[in-house]
Amino acid sequence: xxxxxxxxxxxxxxxxxxxxxxxxxxxxxxxxxxxxxxxxxxxxxxxxxxxxxxxxxxxxxxxxxxxxxxxxxxxxxxxxxxxxxxxxxxxxxxxxxxxxxxxxxxxxxxxxxxxxxxxxxxxxxxxxxxxxxxxxxxxxxxxxxxxxxxxxxxxxxxxxxxxxxxxxxxxxxxxxxxxxxxxxxxxxxxxxxxxxxxxxxxxxxxxxxxxxxxxxxxxxxxxxxxxxxxxxxxxxxxxxxxxxxxxxxxxxxxxxxxxxxxxxxxxxxxxxxxxxxxxxxxxxxxxxxxxxxxxxxxxxxxxxxxxxxxxxxxxxxxxxxxxxxxxxxxxxxxxxxxxxxxxxxxxxxxxxxxxxxxxxxxxxxxxxxxxxxxxxxxxxxxxxxxxxxxxxxxxxxxx
Amino acid sequence: xxxxxxxxxxxxxxxxxxxxxxxxxxxxxxxxxxxxxxxxxxxxxxxxxxxxxxxxxxxxxxxxxxxxxxxxxxxxxxxxxxxxxxxxxxxxxxxxxxxxxxxxxxxxxxxxxxxxxxxxxxxxxxxxxxxxxxxxxxxxxxxxxxxxxxxxxxxxxxxxxxxxxxxxxxxxxxxxxxxxxxxxxxxxxxxxxxxxxxxxxxxxxxxxxxxxxxxxxxxxxxxxxxxxxxxxxxxxxxxxxxxxxxxxxxxxxxxxxxxxxxxxxxxxxxxxxxxxxxxxxxxxxxxxxxxxxxx
Numbered sequence: 001x002x003x004x005x006x007x008x009x010x011x012x013x014x015x016x017x018x019x020x021x022x023x024x025x026x027x028x029x030x031x032x033x034x035x036x037x038x039x040x041x042x043x044x045x046x047x048x049x050x051x052x053x054x055x056x057x058x059x060x061x062x063x064x065x066x067x068x069x070x071x072x073x074x075x076x077x078x079x080x081x082x083x084x085x086x087x088x089x090x091x092x093x094x095x096x097x098x099x100x101x102x103x104x105x106x107x108x109x110x111x112x113x114x115x116x117x118x119x120x121x122x123x124x125x126x127x128x129x130x131x132x133x134x135x136x137x138x139x140x141x142x143x144x145x146x147x148x149x150x151x152x153x154x155x156x157x158x159x160x161x162x163x164x165x166x167x168x169x170x171x172x173x174x175x176x177x178x179x180x181x182x183x184x185x186x187x188x189x190x191x192x193x194x195x196x197x198x199x200x201x202x203x204x205x206x207x208x209x210x211x212x213x214x215x216x217x218x219x220x221x222x223x224x225x226x227x228x229x230x231x232x233x234x235x236x237x238x239x240x241x242x243x244x245x246x247x248x249x250x251x252x253x254x255x256x257x258x259x260x261x262x263x264x265x266x267x268x269x270x271x272x273x274x275x276x277x278x279x280x281x282x283x284x285x286x287x288x289x290x291x292x293x294x295x296x297x298x299x300x301x302x303x304x305x306x307x308x309x310x311x312x313x314x315x316x317x318x319x320x321x322x323x324x325x326x327x328x329x330x331x332x333x334x335x336x337x338x339x340x341x342x343x344x345x346x347x348x349x350x351x352x353x354x355x356x357x358x359x360x361x362x363x364x365x366x367x368x369x370x371x372x373x374x375x376x377x378x379x380x381x382x383x384x385x386x387x388x389x390x391x392x393x394x395x396x397x398x399x
Numbered sequence: 400x401x402x403x404x405x406x407x408x409x410x411x412x413x414x415x416x417x418x419x420x421x422x423x424x425x426x427x428x429x430x431x432x433x434x435x436x437x438x439x440x441x442x443x444x445x446x447x448x449x450x451x452x453x454x455x456x457x458x459x460x461x462x463x464x465x466x467x468x469x470x471x472x473x474x475x476x477x478x479x480x481x482x483x484x485x486x487x488x489x490x491x492x493x494x495x496x497x498x499x500x501x502x503x504x505x506x507x508x509x510x511x512x513x514x515x516x517x518x519x520x521x522x523x524x525x526x527x528x529x530x531x532x533x534x535x536x537x538x539x540x541x542x543x544x545x546x547x548x549x550x551x552x553x554x555x556x557x558x559x560x561x562x563x564x565x566x567x568x569x570x571x572x573x574x575x576x577x578x579x580x581x582x583x584x585x586x587x588x589x590x591x592x593x594x595x596x597x598x599x600x601x602x603x604x605x606x607x608x609x610x611x612x613x614x615x616x617x618x619x620x621x622x623x624x625x626x627x628x629x630x631x632x633x634x635x636x637x638x639x640x641x642x643x644x645x646x647x648x649x650x651x652x653x654x655x656x657x658x659x660x661x662x663x664x665x666x667x668x669x670x671x672x673x674x675x676x677x678x679x680x681x682x683x684x685x686x687x688x689x690x691x692x693x694x
Contacts, residue, residue, distance in 0.1 A: 039515060039518055039523075040523065040624075041523050041622075041624060042523070043518060043522065043523040044522040044523045044524040045524075047523075174667075174668055200663075200667050201667055201668050202667060202670075203668070203670060203671040205624075205628050205671075206670075206671070207619050207620075207625065207628055207629060208417075208421050208618075208619070210417045210420070210421075210549075211414055211417050211418075211660055211663035211664065211667070211670075212663070212667065214410065214413045214414060214417060214543060215410070215664075217543075217544075218409070218410050218413075230523075230524065231524070231525055231620040231622050231624070231625075234524075234525055234620040234622075235619055235620045238617075238618055238619065238620065239618070242530065242537075242546045242548060242549070242618060243537075243543075243544055243546055244537060244544045244546070257524075259522060259523075259524035260524050260525075262524065262527070263524045263525035263526055263527055263620060263621075263622070264527055265527045265528070265529050266527070267529065299522070
């Protein structure tokens with residue numbers, strides 16, 4: 001009898017404790033909406049893979065926080081800003097979503113973060129490249145994790161200019177992302193004593209880059225920088241190699257995700273250098289996580305996948321530490337706690353929402369260096385976070 | 400540097416040649432579309448997907464069966480053409496008597512399904528395919544470096560387009576074909592199997608897209624959306640040339656490649672718009688297209 005009494009007491013105490021905790025979690029659960037590109041050009045970079053990575057984080061965390069279950073839902077933004085922001089609005093208004101993860105295309109993220117900021121919900125930006133989310137469009141509720149255009153320019157352009165490659169020519173994707181990347185890279189080139197010989201703005205989705213390659217050839221540049229992404233980079237590099245540009249000058253891919261590197265012919269892409277926020281084969285920790293990811297997803301993780309996992313983990317830890325899922329309290333905790341896992345090395349989440357961490361200057365492996373089709377980068381050097389990212393702007397210093 | 404009126408002539412020649420190369424690609428693709436529309440009155444929106452299928456088939460053939468590029472040039476168009484035959488027989492024919500809009504929507508649906516399927520199976524990033532060894536070199540011209548592979552594309556495309564035009568316009572088989580689609584009942588009364596001719600023509604038009612796909616694989620990214628990017632441009636070319644005009648499609652393809660090349664030189668931002676601008680002007684001035692017969 002005493003035994004039963006004791007058990008009952010313990011049970012009721014436990015129930016009380018968990019209901020007290022639950023009271024601090026809105027609607028009795030923590031819900032993360034993953035907005036990504038499920039079927040478009042960025043599907044391999046952050047589509048189903050981002051959903052998988054975020055689900056892995058939730059499972060590794062234990063499936064619940066403060067006694068409340070964690071739920072992950074997802075939707076396809078179709079790479080359209082209006083579609084993306086409408087989904088986020090619906091999630092927040094009708095489905096009690098607490099944070100939005102994934103977030104690939106900079107154009108979609110710009111629209112989606114307007115909605116999250118208005119509603120005071122946290123945006124966990126994993127894969128978008130633009131640096132606007134912590135500068136021009138900064139918000140106390142934006143968290144930008146994996147990389148941005150500034151880190152790409154500092155990572156890839158700076159060492160090349162310092163090594164004496166002074167004359168640059170850009171082949172730029174003709175939309176916001178490409179312009180931003182070209183802009184920050186130009187700044188880095190000029191600051192380090194280099195000059196820009198010209199730029200060709202190629203429309204997004206250009207198939208044939210041979211005209212632009214010819215322009216680059218006649219510009220007298222030492223380096224031709226590809227300020228584009230995805231299949232644009234692949235197509236541009238194919239043309240560069242075919243027209244003999246790769247033999248005459250250096251070609252720098254400013255943004256090369258691992259799936260795109262795998263789509264390139266190693267004979268032409270081998271030796272090209274770029275900057276990434278994560279590489280699966282860096283050390284035992286990255287390999288361990290990447291192996292688990294590959295088992296579930298079928299391909300090695302791109303940097304955005306690893307970033308999505310890492311930031312979701314950090315978000316959940318912050319909820320636990322704050323004892324509530326209230327956005328203001330959680331974001332404060334996220335910025336106080338130091339992110340530290342296989343992805344985030346020497347990392348801090350700054351007051352502007354920029355996560356600053358070690359970046360990697362890598363080289364695409366040559367065919368003879370490859371042990372498997374996943375063996376695509378070798379790390380040339382590690383770039384400390386404070387050298388990769390720009391300082392906090394006063395107007396974005398959200399304490 | 401040789402200049403004329405402040406224009407770098409060498410640069411200009413280079414762009415003209417590159418434009419001609421792209422034009423020969425456009426010619427090959429718009430030819431298939433023009434045959435299917437001109438002879439069968441079917442607007443085949445799946446032509447871009449068939450081009451994509453051709454490129455993927457080349458990759459699959461190489462990766463799984465060790466079939467090299469040269470063999471793929473023969474095998475893949477046959478396989479893709481066979482897919483086209485199946486599509487005509489089981490999807491397009493049942494709605495042959497309906498409005499054109501139905502076949503347009505049907506083929507558009509097929510294109511979306513194929514694109515989605517390949518994205519699901521192989522991802523959106525594309526697959527690598529190398530230029531065949533024999534064509535990997537190039538020639539140094541005074542004004543540019545001309546890769547052998549591009550030279551090969553011009554030659555192959557001109558030969559294929561020329562042969563196709565000759566076959567349809569000048570041979571007895573072509574005459575049957577044109578008559579059979581013009582007045583099927585009369586031709587059937589003469590004992591010609593018109594449905595078979597229609598199926599084979601559709602298959603042939605689709606096979607041309609497959610061939611273009613194989614030829615594109617070494618130089619463009621082999622990815623599921625490669626066809627949808629190109630299809631709209633190719634449609635515009637067919638409209639400019641005159642819907643259904645075989646020769647018109649070929650000449651317009653080459654011409655538009657050159658115009659696009661020049662635009663890329665003088666104002667690259669407009670390069671993906673210029674063809675549509677030409678299309679609008681042509682439609683306003685000569686609604687049947689440059690080489691089309693007035694209805």
